[in-house]
Every structure is written in C-alpha cells, then in structure tokens.
Amino acid sequence: MKSILRIFIFILCYSTFGQTTINGKVEDEKGRPIAAANVFIVGTYDGAISDETGNFSFITTAVGTQKLQISFLAYETINYDFEISNYQPITFKLKENIGNLDAVVISAGTFKAGDNSKVTALKPLDIVTTAGSAGNIIAALETLPGTQTVGESGRLFVRGGESDETQTYVDGIRVAQPYGATANNIPTRGRFSPFLFKGITFSTGGYSAEYGDALSSVLLLNTIDEPEQNQTDVSIMTVGVGLGKTKKWEKSSFSVNTSYINLAPYQLIVPQHIDWNKPVQAISGESVFRYKFKSGLLKIYGAFDYSTFDLNQKDINFDEKVRFDLQNSNFYLNTSYKGNLTDYMQIQTGFSFGYSKNNIGISDDKVANNERALHYKIKLRQSFSNRFKLNIGAEMFHTNFDEKFTDFGTNTFDYGYQNNVVAFFSEAEIFLSKNVAFNLGLRSSNASIVDEFTIESRLSFAYKVSENSQFSMAYGNFNQTAKPDYLKFANHLNYESTSHYILNYMYNKSGKMFRAEAYFKDYDNLVKYDGTQPDYTSNYNNKGFGYSKGLDLFWRDSKTIKNLDYWISYSFIDSERDYKNYESQVTPSFIATHNFSIVTKYWLDKLKSQIGVTYSFNSGRPYDNPNAVEFMNEKTKSYNNISLSWAYLLSQQKILYFSVSNITGSSNVFGYQYANSPDLAGQFQRQAITQTADRFFFVGFFWTISDNKKTNNLDNL
Amino acid sequence: MTKIITIIALFVASIVSAQTQFEKGMGSALKLWSEGKNTEAIAQFERIALVEKTNWLPNYYIALINTTQAFQEQDKIKVVALLEAAQKAQDACNDLAIDNPEVIVMQAMIHTAWIVYDPMTNGQKLYGDVMFLYEKAEKIAPNNPRVVFNKASFEKGGAEYFGQDTQPMCEKIKASIELFANFKPETPFHPNWGIERAKQEAENCK
Numbered sequence: 001m002k003s004i005l006r007i008f009i010f011i012l013c014y015s016t017f018g019q020t021t022i023n024g025k026v027e028d029e030k031g032r033p034i035a036a037a038n039v040f041i042v043g044t045y046d047g048a049i050s051d052e053t054g055n056f057s058f059i060t061t062a063v064g065t066q067k068l069q070i071s072f073l074a075y076e077t078i079n080y081d082f083e084i085s086n087y088q089p090i091t092f093k094l095k096e097n098i099g100n101l102d103a104v105v106i107s108a109g110t111f112k113a114g115d116n117s118k119v120t121a122l123k124p125l126d127i128v129t130t131a132g133s134a135g136n137i138i139a140a141l142e143t144l145p146g147t148q149t150v151g152e153s154g155r156l157f158v159r160g161g162e163s164d165e166t167q168t169y170v171d172g173i174r175v176a177q178p179y180g181a182t183a184n185n186i187p188t189r190g191r192f193s194p195f196l197f198k199g200i201t202f203s204t205g206g207y208s209a210e211y212g213d214a215l216s217s218v219l220l221l222n223t224i225d226e227p228e229q230n231q232t233d234v235s236i237m238t239v240g241v242g243l244g245k246t247k248k249w250e251k252s253s254f255s256v257n258t259s260y261i262n263l264a265p266y267q268l269i270v271p272q273h274i275d276w277n278k279p280v281q282a283i284s285g286e287s288v289f290r291y292k293f294k295s296g297l298l299k300i301y302g303a304f305d306y307s308t309f310d311l312n313q314k315d316i317n318f319d320e321k322v323r324f325d326l327q328n329s330n331f332y333l334n335t336s337y338k339g340n341l342t343d344y345m346q347i348q349t350g351f352s353f354g355y356s357k358n359n360i361g362i363s364d365d366k367v368a369n370n371e372r373a374l375h376y377k378i379k380l381r382q383s384f385s386n387r388f389k390l391n392i393g394a395e396m397f398h399t400n401f402d403e404k405f406t407d408f409g410t411n412t413f414d415y416g417y418q419n420n421v422v423a424f425f426s427e428a429e430i431f432l433s434k435n436v437a438f439n440l441g442l443r444s445s446n447a448s449i450v451d452e453f454t455i456e457s458r459l460s461f462a463y464k465v466s467e468n469s470q471f472s473m474a475y476g477n478f479n480q481t482a483k484p485d486y487l488k489f490a491n492h493l494n495y496e497s498t499s500h501y502i503l504n505y506m507y508n509k510s511g512k513m514f515r516a517e518a519y520f521k522d523y524d525n526l527v528k529y530d531g532t533q534p535d536y537t538s539n540y541n542n543k544g545f546g547y548s549k550g551l552d553l554f555w556r557d558s559k560t561i562k563n564l565d566y567w568i569s570y571s572f573i574d575s576e577r578d579y580k581n582y583e584s585q586v587t588p589s590f591i592a593t594h595n596f597s598i599v600t601k602y603w604l605d606k607l608k609s610q611i612g613v614t615y616s617f618n619s620g621r622p623y624d625n626p627n628a629v630e631f632m633n634e635k636t637k638s639y640n641n642i643s644l645s646w647a648y649l650l651s652q653q654k655i656l657y658f659s660v661s662n663i664t665g666s667s668n669v670f671g672y673q674y675a676n677s678p679d680l681a682g683q684f685q686r687q688a689i690t691q692t693a694d695r696f697f698f699v700g701f702f703w704t705i706s707d708n709k710k711t712n713n714l715d716n717l
Numbered sequence: 718m719t720k721i722i723t724i725i726a727l728f729v730a731s732i733v734s735a736q737t738q739f740e741k742g743m744g745s746a747l748k749l750w751s752e753g754k755n756t757e758a759i760a761q762f763e764r765i766a767l768v769e770k771t772n773w774l775p776n777y778y779i780a781l782i783n784t785t786q787a788f789q790e791q792d793k794i795k796v797v798a799l800l801e802a803a804q805k806a807q808d809a810c811n812d813l814a815i816d817n818p819e820v821i822v823m824q825a826m827i828h829t830a831w832i833v834y835d836p837m838t839n840g841q842k843l844y845g846d847v848m849f850l851y852e853k854a855e856k857i858a859p860n861n862p863r864v865v866f867n868k869a870s871f872e873k874g875g876a877e878y879f880g881q882d883t884q885p886m887c888e889k890i891k892a893s894i895e896l897f898a899n900f901k902p903e904t905p906f907h908p909n910w911g912i913e914r915a916k917q918e919a920e921n922c923k
Contacts, residue, residue, distance in 0.1 A: 038760040043768060045742040049760045071763075073798075231845070511793070608879070651879060 020084050023057035025091040026050045026070055034094060037072035042079070060084070070094065076386065096434045097386055127194045130599055131612035132643030132661045134698060137200065138179075138190040141219070142616075143597045145552035145569040146204035146517070149618055149639065150590045152670040152689050154187030155179055157590050158204050160521060160548025160575030161216025161498075164483045168219045169211070171299060171336040174397070176354035176373030178219075180282075181307060181328030185670075185689050186274075191303065191330070193257065196288060198224045204552070205500040205519060206474030209425040209441025209458045210379065210393060215480045215498045215523070223288055223299055227253050235259075237700035239266055240282075256287040261307075270693050275312040275321060282307035296339020296347075303332045316675045316687045322363055331355045341380075348393075349378040369403035369416075371484070389429040397421040401484050415536065417491045419481060420448040427458070435464040447481045450494055454479045468509045474502040482527050482542075490540040498523045511559030521548040526579035532676060534580075546577030546585065563603040571595040586632040589671050592618035592639070612645040623671045626684040640666045653704050661696040739769060743906040746778070755782050766809070773813040773820060774906055779806035780823050781908075787830045796834050803827050818858035819908045822867050825850040829871060847871060862896035863908065865889055866915045873918075887922035890915055 026037040033054025040047020046060035060066075063084050071077040075094035127133060127140040138156055142149050148157040155163030168178040170192070182188040194200070201220040203211075211218045226248075233244035240261035247254050264279040284305030291298045306329050312321035336350030357370040379393035402416035423445035430438045441458035456479060462472040479495040486493060499522045507514040526544025531537060550573035558565035572594060578585040597616040604611060620635035628634065645659035662668075672686045679685055746761035759779055766775035783803035787796050804827055810820045828843045828850070851868035858864050869889035876883045897912035 036756045036760075038763055040760075040764045040767075045738055045761070045764050045768065047760070047764050049757055073802075649879075 019059050019061055020063075020087060021057060021059055022046075022068070022087055023055070024089045025054045026056065026072070027054055027091060027093050028075070029093055029095060031093075034072055034075070037070055037075075037094065039068065039070050039092075042067040042069050127200065129601055129610060129612055129645070129647070131601075131614040131645035131659060132616075132641065133614075134659065134661070134696070135194060136189045137192060137194050137219075137221075140194075141202055143567070143569060143599045143614060144202065144204075145515075145554045145571045145595070146550075147571070148573075148590055148592060148595060149597075149616055149641075150670070151639065151668060151691060152185040152187060153590070154182070154189060156217065156219065158217035159519060159550065160546075160573060160577075160588075160591060162483075162590070165214060165216035165480065166219060167211065167214035167217075168221070170221050170301060170334050170352075171223055171338075171350065172210075172220075172348055172379070173334050173336055173350045173352040173377060174373075174375045175332060175334075175352070176371065176375070176399070177330055177332070177356045180305070181326055181330070181356075181358055183309075183311065183313065183324045183326060185313075186692055191305070191332075192221060193286065196223055196255070196257070196286060196301075197221045204517075205521070206458070206460060206476050206502045208439065209427045209443040209456065210391065212423055212425070212443050212445055212456065212478070213397070213421065213480050215478050215496060223301055224255075225297060226290065226292075227255055232705040233257075234703045234705065235700055238698060239263055252289065252291040254287065254289050256285065258285040259283070266697065267693075270695060270697060272693050273690060274692055276309070277312065277323070277325070278308065278310035280307065280309040293339060296337055298337045299335070301332075301334040301336075303330075305330050314687060316673050316685055323361065325361045327359045329355075329357045344383045346381040346383075347379070348381070351376045364408045366406040366409070367403065368406075369401065372398075372400045374398040387431040391427045391429070392425070394422070394424050396423075399484075401488055403488055413536065415488050417449065417484075417487045419487070421481070422446050437462045441476075445479070447495070449481060449487065449491055452495075454495060469505070469507040472502075472504045472506070474500065474504075476500050485534055486527050486529070486540055489534065489536045489538065493527055493540060494525055494542040496523070496527060496542070496544075497525050511557065513554070513556045515552070515554040517552045519548075519550060519552075523547060523577065523579075526577065528579055529581055531581065544577065544579030544582075546575065546579060548573065548575035550574060563605065564600065565602075566598065566600040568598045569596070583631040587622050589621055589623055589632070592621045594619040608649040610645075610647045612643075612647075614641075614643045616641045621671060624674070625672075625686075626674050626678075636669045636671060639668045639670075640664070641668070642666075655702045657698070657700045657702065659698045662691070662694060665694040667691070667694060739765070739772075740906070743774065746775075747906070750778070750782060755786060758782060766806075771813065773810045773817065776806040776809040776813075777820065777823060777908065779803070780810065780827065781910075784823070784826050784830055788833065793834065796830075800827060800830055800834070803830075816857060818854040818861050818864050821850050821854040821857075822861075822863050825854070825867065825871070844875070860896055862893045862900050862915070863911050865896055866893035866911055866918075869893065870914075870918055883922070887919070890919050890922060894919060 048058035235242040242259035310325035377395040427441035460474040523546040556567035618639040749758035873886035
C-alpha cells in the first residue's frame with residue numbers, strides 16, 4: 001500500500017513540479033480589452049485565448065527563459081522574452097497592424113494610401129460583360145467618370161486631356177502603341193484582349209511618382225500570374241474566328257490566343273456610311289509564358305498583329321471621295337520579373353520593345369512610317385515596417401520614329417526623330433495610423449529632345465473618417481514630351497506640363513460604393529502651331545496653356561436587387577485651352593460638359609442568361625464654324641447610345657453571345673469638318689463627322705474544351 | 718496484492734506519459750471544436766502548428782474550421798475574413814503536402830465557398846479550378862470517401878443547374894457512404910469527417 005501511495009505522490013509531484021501560472025491582460029492602444037487574442041509560450045502547446053475582458057491565464061510546465069507570443073488578427077504580434085520564475089502579470093498593448101487592415105479593406109473595395117483616392121479597379125469580367133464594350137477595354141473604361149466618349153476616336157480622353165496624355169502599362173512596363181491603327185475619324189480599339197489580365201487599374205490623376213511622361217492618366221494592366229488549367233478555347237463570330245490554348249506545367253505555363261477578324265460579312269449586312277474597297281481584316285496573336293522561381297515570377301508577353309483596310313472617305317474639300325488604305329504591323333514584347341530579394345525587399349524589373357509599321361495611301365500620296373520604342377525599368381521596394389515603405393527606381397525610354405512621305409509618287413520627304421529619356425523616382429508610403437496615410441514621391445526625368453531635368457513632386461493623403469468612408473487629397477505635377485505628330489517636324493519642343501489638385505470622398509460598404517471627386521488641372525507649355533494641319537511648313541512653339549476643372553460622381557450597387565449589378569457615372573467638366581492652331585482659349589472639340597452613363601447587368605437564372613444594358617449620354621460638343629465670327633462657339637446636338645448584350649449558357653462549355661450597340665440607331669454627330677475655302681456665295685461648306693454605321697451587331701459562339709469539360713468561355717467574351 | 722496494484726498503477730502512469738504532447742494537444746483542440754468553441758480550437762491548432770512545423774494536420778483543421786464556418790455565416794464581410802484565414806492555413810498545408818488528397822479536397826472546398834459567396838463573379842472563374850482539383854485528388858485516391866463525395870456533390874450542383882441528369886452523381890454519393898464506413902484514418906487525428914453530410918445528400922437524391 002505504501003508503494004501505491006509513493007507512486008501517486010510521485011505522479012502528483014511530477015505534474016505539479018515546475019508549473020507556473022501565466023496570466024495578464026491584452027488591450028489595444030486605447031486601453032480597450034481585446035478578446036480572443038492567442039497568448040502562448042513559443043515552442044510549447046501551453047497557452048490560452050483572452051476572454052471578453054482581455055484577461056488570460058494558463059499553466060505552463062516550461063522553465064527558464066521563454067518567449068511569450070500574443071497574436072490577434074489585425075494587430076501586430078508581440079514577442080515577450082522573460083524568465084518563467086520571475087513572471088509577473090503584465091498588460092500587453094497590441095498595435096494595429098496596418099498591413100493586415102490594408103488587406104481586409106482591399107477586399108471590400110480598395111485602399112492603398114494615395115492611390116486609393118483616384119484608382120478604380122475593374123475586374124476583367126466587368127469589361128467583357130459591359131454591353132456596348134464588345135470586349136474592348138477602352139470602351140468599358142468610358143463608362144467610368146472622368147472620361148469623355150469621343151466616338152470618332154475610340155481612345156481614352158481623361159479630364160480635359162488629349163488621348164495621348166494617357167500612358168498604358170502591362171505588368172509595370174510601358175506599352176508604346178496601345179491602340180490599333182485606323183483612319184481619320186474612324187474609331188480604334190485597345191490592342192489588348194481583356195481576358196489575359198487579372199487586374200486593370202485606371203487612374204484619372206494624381207498618380208504615383210513611378211509613372212511619368214503622362215499628363216492625364218495611367219492605365220495599368222496586370223497579366224494573370226497563373227492560369228487555372230489546360231484548355232482550348234474556340235470562338236466563332238460574325239466578325240471572325242479565334243483559337244486559344246493554355247498549357248500548364250509544374251512551375252510554368254504558356255497561353256496563346258490567335259484570331260482572324262474580317263468585317264466583310266458585317267459590312268454587307270449593316271448599312272455603312274463609308275465605301276469600303278477592302279474590309280477591315282486583322283490577324284493577331286498574343287502569348288504569355290510564365291515561370292515561377294522560388295521567390296519570384298518571370299513573365300514574357302508577346303503580341304503581334306497585322307491589319308489592313310481600304311476605303312473611300314468623303315472630304316468636303318474635294319468633289320470625289322478620297323481613297324485611304326492602310327497596312328499596319330505591330331509587335332510588342334514585354335518581359336517582367338517580380339520577386340523578393342530578402343524578406344523585406346522586393347524587386348520589380350523588366351523591359352519592353354514595341355515596333356509599329358504603317359503603310360498608308362491617301363489618294364496618290366504615300367506615307368510610310370515606323371516607330372521603335374524600348375523601355376527598361378527597375379524598382380526596389382523596402383518595407384522598413386508595416387508603417388513605412390520606400391520605393392526607388394530608375395527607367396529608360398528610347399523612341400525612334402521615321403517617316404517617309406511621297407507626293408504623287410515623285411517628291412520624297414524623309415523626317416523623324418529620336419528621343420532618349422532617363423528617369424529616376426522615389427516614393428515613401430507612410431501610415432501614421434490605420435486612419436491616416438501619406439504618400440510622398442519625387443520624380444526627375446530628362447528627355448534628350450529637351451535635354452533638361454524635370455523635377456516632379458507627388459503628394460497624396462488619405463484620412464478615414466469612419467469604418468466605411470474616407471477623404472483623400474492628391475497633388476502632383478507632371479511633364480510629357482510633345483507628341484510624335486509634332487516632334488517629327490520640330491524636334492526642339494519643350495515638355496508640356498500640368499499640375500493636378502484632387503479632392504475625393506469615398507463611401508464603401510459591401511456591394512455598394514459611392515465616390516465623389518473634384519479636381520483642378522492647370523496646363524502650361526502646350527504646343528501651338530500655325531496652318532490648318534501640323535506639317536513641315538508649320539511653325540511650332542510651347543506657348544499654349546489651359547485649365548480643366550470638374551466633378552466626377554460614381555455609384556455602384558450590386559447588393560440591393562438580387563442578381564442585378566449596376567453603376568452610374570456622371571461627370572461635369574469645364575475646360576479650356578489655347579493650343580494647336582487655336583485663335584484663343586476655348587473649350588476643345590473633344591469636351592462635352594455633361595457626361596452620363598449607366599451600366600446594368602442582370603443575371604436571369606431561369607434563362608441561364610446575363611442581360612446587359614448600357615446607356616450613355618453626352619451634352620453637345622463644341623466645333624468651330626468659320627462662317628461665324630466667334631471661334632469654336634457652336635455645339636453639336638447631344639449624344640445618345642443604348643447598347644444591349646445577351647449571354648446565354650448553352651451548357652457548361654458552350655456560350656451564345658449576342659450584342660447590338662446603339663439599338664435605337666441614334667444618328668450621333670461628333671463634329672463638323674468645314675471646307676478650307678469658301679464657296680462662290682462666300683460660305684464655308686461643311687460635312688458632319690458621324691458614326692461609321694448606325695448600329696453594330698455581333699453574334700458569337702464560344703466553346704471551351706478542357707480536361708474536365710466544365711469551364712466555359714464567359715470570361716472571354 | 719500490493720504488487721499487482723503497483724504494477725497496474727505504474728502501467729497506467731506509463732500510458733498517460735506515453736501520450737505525446739502532440740496527441741494531447743490535438744485531442745484537446747479537436748474536443749474544443751466538437752464543443753463548438755471554434756476560436757479556442759483555432760488558437761490551439763495555431764500553437765500546435767508553430768511547434769509541429771512539418772505536420773500539415775493543425776493547419777488543415779484551421780482551414781476546415783474557418784471554411785465550415787464561412788458556409789454558415791450570413792455576414793458577407795465575415796465570410797471574406799474567414800475564407801482569407803482559411804486560405805492562409807491552406808497555403809501552409811499546400812507547402813507541406815500539396816499532393817495529399819485531403820489537402821486537395823480542402824482547397825477545393827475553399828474555392829467552392831468563394832463560389833457560394835459570389836456566384837456571378839467567382840462561379841465562372843473557379844468552377845474549372847475546383848473540378849481540376851477533384852480530378853487530381855481522384856487520380857491519387859479514387860477510394861477516399863471525401864474525394865468521392867465532395868466531387869459528386871459539387872458535380873451534382875452543376876448538373877441540377879443545367880437541368881442535366883443527376884443520377885450518376887447520386888450513385889457516387891451513395892457509394893461514398895460505404896467508403897466512409899470502411900475508411901480507416903492513418904491516425905486518430907487524420908481527417909475522418911463527412912459521413913453525416915453524405916447520408917443527408919443521399920436522402921435528397923430520392
């Protein structure tokens with residue numbers, strides 16, 4: 001019996017020997033208790049979670065020097081070294097973890113200090129399912145506030161800026177030629193198909209010091225890091241055919257898409273306002289190769305397209321229509337690498353090469369040009385803490401443009417320009433608390449054409465006033481080298497420059513978002529020339545100037561009505577410029593004072609269909625009537641467009657898609673072209689610049705053939 | 718007599734001490750979970766995961782508890798937080814045992830929860846992923862009841878939607894019940910859940 005007692009005593013001793021109670025309290029910075037924080041001794045299983053009052057208590061058998069860890073979701077983890085035998089109850093104060101909070105808010109909308117105020121991130125699916133966009137990234141962006149619908153151009157015009165004031169980037173590397181080639185007053189499309197991209201960020205001003213040589217806007221496209229599976233996509237459309245293939249290996253993957261577009265059948269069915277000698281034909285291919293390293297990702301993106309058309313266009317200055325034909329070849333290669341050098345330092349580097357070649361015939365004149373553009377960039381990002389991050393980087397651009405003009409097949413003129421730009425940038429991201437954040441940036445660049453270093457400062461500030469709403473402000477000054485159209489004739493032009501002042505309010509609650517943004521932009525050193533066209537006889541200078549101010553409103557709601565997602569945009573703009581060959585400071589022709597659009601998408605479960613309707617409205621745009629005394633004093637009638645789309649899921653793998661733009665056939669007028677000289681009665685005759693056709697119809701059949709036969713092509717429309 | 722008692726007592730003591738720290742920890746964590754104390758259970762699994770750095774089980778349960786909770790949660794913001802926590806634990810599992818059928822099924826379940834969260838956006842995006850994962854798991858472990866059941870259940874959802882025949886999936890769900898009954902987990906702490914859900918779904922098939 002004694003021995004039993006001995007054993008029990010021994011067991012008892014064994015289990016109580018060296019037991020220590022660890023207790024204490026967990027609070028936030030303001031002294032409020034934190035419940036459910038995990039408190040434990042690192043390397044053991046001994047621990048507990050704090051209760052409603054923030055108190056915790058547990059027993060440990062550990063001895064000697066130990067590390068106590070206190071962790072809780074959105075707070076910075078505390079590690080406390082102590083000697084078990086000396087432990088005294090402690091109150092631990094947890095600091096909010098900015099990084100974690102950041103991530104939490106991003107899922108409900110976006111919050112990145114500075115950038116958040118002016119960036120709207122759209123999902124690729126939003127683009128392809130927007131009625132009227134026909135898979136064109138740019139057309140979908142035109143349903144956002146701050147943009148102008150310029151129907152005869154098809155390019156992005158942002159807040160009183162010209163289309164070439166926007167720079168496009170793929171994986172952080174610039175795209176020199178983002179648009180397809182086109183003729184005068186015939187809209188172009190963005191060159192990129194949206195489904196290769198996982199994220200599209202569109203900034204309408206005040207952007208980071210990482211981006212330069214853009215006066216109005218940057219469009220950032222990020223390609224997919226990792227495709228989902230091996231699959232083949234087949235599309236048969238009224239406008240052509242497409243074939244895509246994705247192959248995935250353990251560490252790498254390869255995607256390729258090819259398409260052949262021929263608008264002949266469409267042009268046959270739908271009455272056209274233009275005589276087409278040869279329809280638009282385009283053959284294009286894109287491919288992405290990705291390779292995953294241990295701590296980084298390499299992407300190589302290549303795109304090629306060749307397009308051609310031939311048409312006769314009415315010109316008020318000639319009795320007969322003017323023949324215009326074009327062949328364009330475009331090649332773009334982009335290589336980027338993103339990875340971690342250390343736990344706290346990230347590197348992003350890459351280069352791109354863009355090559356564009358045009359052969360254009362205008363009546364008997366011939367124009368042949370080509371542009372070669374290179375971009376190299378390196379950026380390092382060091383995280384000193386969750387509250388302070390520093391980016392530094394450098395980049396180089398090289399542009400070489402040559403053009404040859406042949407007059408009636410006899411006289412030949414050769415001209416062009418070369419420009420080398422070096423730029424350095426640095427940006428600090430500072431969080432004072434989870435509610436207050438700053439971005440401070442500085443950029444300096446030198447274009448060989450100007451041979452002068454610019455100093456550009458960028459500042460943004462965000463203040464969160466409540467859980468769902470915040471204010472932000474941004475300031476920046478920006479420089480851009482003059483556009484190729486001028487530089488090819490005058491290679492001594494200075495930078496054009498602008499400053500942005502932006503005030504933003506944003507409200508974001510699951511599924512609902514409201515943004516209001518007021519801005520002012522001040523333009524200076526804009527290029528002016530004399531004569532009717534910028535050509536080699538014109539005199540050029542940088543004496544132009546202008547301003548732009550306005551208010552942008554945006555509301556998106558995908559929650560109130562089940563299966564309905566819609567957004568409404570309204571922009572008011574007041575902008576004037578004295579540039580080009582203008583007589584005085586006036587509102588340029590691409591600006592409409594009021595812009596309104598509503599995009600709706602409704603998922604009809606019973607019909608397995610998504611139905612989309614988009615309505616856009618612009619007030620009239622100014623034009624100059626040379627018969628009137630005042631310059632640019634007349635306005636076109638307003639612009640209206642209702643577009644409809646219908647995607648029907650035949651089965652998991654097959655989709656039928658139907659869309660029609662401008663369903664009411666509203667005959668929109670974008671402006672007027674006036675004759676260069678008056679007629680016998682002393683009047684300048686004019687012709688309206690209109691849509692190439694009143695409506696655009698599209699029917700497509702999309703089929704995905706994959707290993708598992710269950711995905712479909714809806715993403716790819 | 719005293720000797721026998723001594724021997725027995727010693728034997729009991731040795732059993733008690735033979736139960737490793739890991740087993741005790743896992744046992745108590747699973748007990749907390751079964752009592753519905755999810756936060757406590759997750760905290761305990763997190764502590765175990767930090768010690769047992771090469772074992773995927775504690776992170777597996779963190780992912781499982783969060784995902785199961787996400788399926789039941791009505792508040793969309795909480796769903797996002799739960800699924801992000803689940804994915805974080807899942808990432809750790811993927812690093813340790815990417816080809817384990819249980820780990821693959823867990824990843825497919827997280828994706829499925831995202832589809833339920835926002836079918837319009839995530840349905841198209843993740844449907845293929847989920848099927849890819851189930852097929853991968855099926856190749857590795859064609860008789861694992863969770864692989865068979867979860868795959869059939871997911872396919873059944875799709876077939877019902879498109880008005881296709883659900884009979885083949887129902888057959889598989891029924892077959893999985895037997896697989897569940899005969900399933901022997903590697904250790905008492907390896908996944909061994911699902912038979913109740915399979916029975917319930919089999920009921921719905923009739």
